Amino acid sequence: MTTLQLCLVISSLLFCIGLVGALSRSHTILVLLGIELMLNAANMNFIAFWRFGASPTAATGVLFAIFSIAVAAAEAAVGLALVIAVYRHQKSVRLEEANRLKG
Amino acid sequence: MNLILVLIGGLMLTAAAVAMSLRNIIHSALLLIGSWLGVSFFYLWAGAEFVAFAQVLVYVGAVSMVVLFAVLLTRRDRQDVVVAPETRTRAISALLVGGSVAGLLVSAVLGTPLATGPAETPTLTVKDLGTLLAGPQAAGLLIAGVILTVALLGAVVLAATDSGKEDAS
Amino acid sequence: MNLPVQLLWLIPALPLVAAGIGALTPRGGRPIAAGAAIAALIGSFILSCLALKTALVDPAAHLTANFSWFDLGTGTFRLGWLLDPLNAFMCVMVTFVGTLIFIFSLGYMKEDANFTRFFCFLSLFAAAMLGIVVANSLLLLFVSWELVGLASYLLIGFWFHKPEAAAAAKKAFITTRIGDLGLLLGMLWLYDRTGTLLFFDNGAGCLEAGALAGLSSATLCSGLAVSTAIGLLIFCGAVGKSGQFPLHVWLPDAMEGPTPVSALIHAATMVAAGVFLVARVYPLMSADQALTNVPLHALTVVAAIGAITALMGAVIAVAQNDIKRVLAFSTVSQLGYMMLALGVGSWVAAIFHLLTHAFFKALLFLGAGSVIHAAHHEQDIRQLGGLGPKLKVTFATFAVGMLALAGFPFLFSGFWSKEAILHAAEGWEVSHLPLIAGLIAVVLTAFYMTRLVSETFFGHGRSHASEHAHESPAVMTVPLAILAACSVLIGFVGTPAWPWLQSQLTGEPVHPHGWFEGAGLMMLSILLVAFGIGAGLAIYARRTRVTASQRDPIEAKAPSLFAFLGARMKLDELYAATVGKVNSALAVVSDGLDRYVWAGIVNFLGRLGEFAGVVYREADEEGLNGGFDTGSETLREAGKVYSRSQTGDAHAYLRALAVGFVVLVLVITLGGLR
């Protein structure tokens, strides 16, 4: 197992922890945090590939990670604002109850 | 070398796993900060210092604060931060799904011959990054800026209390 | 002093300007509107006389002034003015009779609130009519033709608050428009074949030898010469406008308009436009005469239609009780005579009759107007009676008109022009049926006119209105007197002894034939006239009607026939049951197709699109009326099933995503899909 593969395995596991959290928890904030974990796992991959990949001089992975973090920040802000808005409306933070979009 | 990585990874994964299974949200959030710190250690270890700092600033500093605020804003009393236990079926199905994804990913990672580059750490100074962001990647930077601005405004609009409605409720 | 042909447009332009003035004059400006109209028409009359003088310098010539109207592709579209004796005579007649009728209207319409509008419309009509006459282009003629139709529409519907008048106006416009579509098609065909619509253009016009040769030599698959087909299509226009069978139904209804309008439009001028049109395109109509191998000559149809109309009009007129309707049907009948004359080859006789008829029919209508005016708008001859002593001038002039129309021998103009037509019909080689029809119509004409005069003027007043009648003012009686004088005198310009008019119209000297040539026919028709008048006097004048409700002597003898004729042979009902039904059926079908089929198909297609996710609900609702209920239900159910998976549960979505990812990857790797 090369170092790159080790990095990737770790990030995969992190991703899956996030996924399990997002799937199993009903508290909206926790679901969001799970998703954040999944994003972090993806970022780890960028860095890992940059570091151990074929052409580290291109710096693409780093740039991608930076943008990804920026977007993740935006996502977290909006997501949490949504949680607050939904809470104000429904007096609940349980995700199952926010199902008004049901067809 | 790989030992450090395994340590960092173990710390990070454990923190994340525990955070996802705790019933008290405040505790979860704090543990997650630990996990994010682990991620930033990983970046440092990999030589991407700037990303590591960004990770600390954004996640450990900002997102965690926002999460805590959100938690505090959405509870009605002290006990509210402790959420009810999840239903068994949901937990099992989540574990099944997560486990299968994990198996798939790990087997894919291990089963794929990946090309690797030079072993020495690439040098990427902050100045290099700055040049890149101001030069060839300027469009990306601008777009990210716009997205952040819009997200900020959107978040404010969403979370802002409408005075009339507040009175009514 | 002569009028150069380049200034010929002034003749229609003057009334047009007067119409403009009339349109812009407020209701109070009666003297302005009427003064402008009359002055303009007098001006046109003077110009027409000058034009006639110019035209008679060389009667055989066609003076033209053509100009470009607009560019068309590489060429230009041209219009023009034409001056020859035919239209010069027409101009003089129209302006002269028109002027008298305008003056008469001063008195007749005195009390009407829309007096200025009336003169505006009258001037518009005069302008359009003169436009028809002076046009050197079939298109310009058509334009004026339609404007005449418009003016007629406006004038028939002048008392538009009466539903009958409004309906009659619409009927007139629509009926004539049917004929006009034929004219339009004929015009299009002619244009396509000859490349020009100018009548005369230094040898290049469509009525000149070069074009005609091409038209008559080409044949259609049915063996008909092209010129015949075009001629017949153009004749359709004349049938509509001149009230010929089978499109005559509008003319009697048109009597809903004010009486001067009936006199001007539906007796003297507009209805004569059809006759004028056929006379104008006579070279085209007769281009197939030289051909022997064609199944049909255009003029044969004209003669047949004319004969049928002449007879039918006269028969129906016998059983009418409205003074204006009797005159209307007599107009139909007389126009039939003119068409008959055209058909049998004597357009000169037709024009002669057109001119004389214009005078005496205008006289009769104005006389009727005077009667109606005097009798407080009572038009039913059964309600009138005994008016002779009360309305001396009207009676005298009306009698002159009646004798002229009946064709009383030697003194009256109608006699000479009718003789000319009968003479021409006698000489027609194809058939003598038109002559026979014409002779029968002579008897009937004399009979029903005698009936009309007897019922109106003889005996005793049979209603309050007729007992208190009083003579009309001078502004109305003077035109009557002038017209009466003309009705007598105008006949002498075209007697067999001195055929001046004929020679001027054709442009070649016509030799007066002796008194005894054709004398047999003349004697016969004199006898027939005498018989008709005698019968009329015997039946109606000897024992005059006592009460209004008393049955007509003929009605007493043959009630069903009288009722049938009185209902105008039920032709209106026939049309309502056929043409009207077909029309409304077509409308229903079109509307239904539109409502259900087209909308349905498009909606159905729209719904297919929706299934792919385009605006589901809106189009679904609108589809329900499309007759595709079942289809839409099915689609809706399918949509419901699909929408059931949209639970709104974010966990489920996320789970589906993850499972889907796993399945996808497994399928790709294990299934060997690369």
Added chain:
Amino acid sequence: MNAFPWLSAIVFTPWIGALILALLPKLSPAASRGLALLFSFSTLAFGLLAASGFNASQAGYQLVEQHRWISSLNVDYHLGLDGMSLLLVLLTGIVSPAGLLASWRDERDTRLFGLFFLLLQGAALGVFLALDFFPWFLFWELSLVPAFFLIKLWGGPGATRAAYQFVVYTIGGSAFMLMGFAAIYAATGTLSFVQLGQLAAQGQLVAKLSSLSGFWPTAVFLGVFLGLAVKVPLFPFHSWLPPAYAEAPTGGSMFLTGVMSKMGVYGFLRILWPLFPTQLHAAAQPLLWLALGGVVFGAFAAMRQTDLKRMVAYSSINHLSYCLLALFAVAAAGTTNTAATSSALSGALLQMFNHGLSASALFFCVGALEARSGGLRGLNDFGGARTAAPVFAGLCGFAMFSSLGLPGLNGFIGEFLIFRGVWGLTPWAAAVGCLGLFATALFLLTFWQRVFHGPRKGAVAGEFADASKLELTVLVPLAALMLLFGLLPQLLVGLFNPLVATWASHLLP
């Protein structure tokens, strides 16, 4: 060439007006009306200026503006003016202010109304002037948005449905057109109408499309055809039109019928015919039947309508079908008869202009009746209006007789030339089309008789005002123009005759 970008000025001045209205939310209704009208008039002013600088003896594009826009897609910002465009720009310039004036008394959110109206006007002008598919299609689609809102927000009770129907149908049609042009771009690498026209004239367009796959030339032709046919609309793609026209506010109906329906016919003449002459030739016989269907069914369906606006809407279908009848007859026949061809094409162009004048005037009149009766516009809701309002009746009569094709007014000469051309090319079609002329007369006169003649009844029985100053301001100039162009068609023909002559002489056999 003139340095000043006249054409951009024509297109964008209304949009500048819209922008100003958008930026001044506090503007009073009166001021926003005035501002909208002012900017709306700019089209007529610029149009007349452009016409004065226009060399009418020349067939090609003039006052051309061409700038590289998106170089990676080979897209140009390319505007140009020829006789046909100029004609339609002038028409837009006349109809738009009239449309705004028609809704002058509408108190509902005046500023927004003016804003949408100006947006719509600018988009329509862009369609008439753009020479590259990319900007052309942008304008084409952009015109839908304001039209949608004009119908939906200011329309009658069924407006929402009508607006959705309108937008769904038109977008559905243009989706096919977009697909077609995507294929064209893939095959040729250009979207310029001029270059594509040259390619088509050399027969290379079809060859290049065939090189993609054999069915593309037909598929692209059908796609573009569908997009345009829905817009005109060609029978039987018309079923969106009656509800849309009937439910739209009066000013909107006027613009829809006066200008937007011309966009479709314009597309046929500017795009479909030059780009796909062979396909159009092949398809022309069935299309002739469709156009005739529009002529006949439109007129007869109008006869059955009791809603006056729907009636005028159907008469629009009838009148526009004449234009297409002329084009399809030309396409069907090829060059066999140059005189008839130029006649038919001149007629179609004249008919576009004249229909714009008379149909919008008719809609205006119906709108005025509606305003007086408090929203009623049924055929049987009126009676004897001529007694109550003689001046108004007279002006309506102008519009009606113009629409009916009375000689001496503008409607006649276009119809005559179309029939003259069609007769020369396919006589039977002209003969059948005459039925439409007859039915038009029938239903218009019925309308006139029921509403204006007879004793006063229905909505006319009470107070019924004669034409107001505002109505006179709109109707008198329109009536004057009808008379003017009826007597002197050269004023219009002179603009586009060289173009028609070129078309007629360059037709493919």
